[in-house]
Amino acid sequence: MIQYSLQCSKGHRFDAWFKSAAAYDDQKARGIVSCAQCGDGQVEKAPMAPNVARKDGERLPVSAGHADAARMRELLRQYRSKVMEEADYVGDRFAEEARKIHFEEVEARGIYGEASRDDVAGLIEDGVDFLPLPDIGDDN
Incomplete structure (x- = not known):
């Protein structure tokens, strides 16, 4: 599984999971990837924050700490x-x-x-x- 941070042409950002990078490409080509907020079909990958390594060796996704x-x-x-x-x-x-x-x-x-x-x-x-x-x- 792969998680992508996506953004529609109206600026809405959302995360989505796909079986693989190829699955994302296939779904995008078929027009079934759309904005989770407004349904816009013009969706692109947005810049993503990587996991941040902690000193104790455990990894914590940056998004997990969102308020x-x-x-x-x-x-x-x-x-x-x-x-x-x-x-x-x-x-x-x-x-x-x-x-x-x-x-x-x-x-x-x-x-x-x-x-x-x-x-x-x-x-x-x-x-x-x-x-x-x-x-x-x-x-x-």
Whole structure:
């Protein structure tokens, strides 16, 4: 896994994880990398701060010390919990159900589930709005 610091053409900065550098390049070429704040598809890699070596030998990422990091993690956990409490879980039928809602074939409702890379690319191509559900562990 590789983490990139990204920035959209509107100046929003955000971090994203990719399986590899090639995976980032592939997703960018397919147009499925977009700003986490505004959805802008014009995203580029931003300068990144390296890990800082501590004297005791343990490495500490510079971003871990950000004053708002714990608050942001908690807000993401709350968002995930709210979605899971209030939305319908549709499993691997997510792409199919999202399209039905988008094209007004069924009544609009909140849903969550799983989607393959091809499903995600197809939803983007069809203009279906969706967001990944954040999975924030207790320690990060």
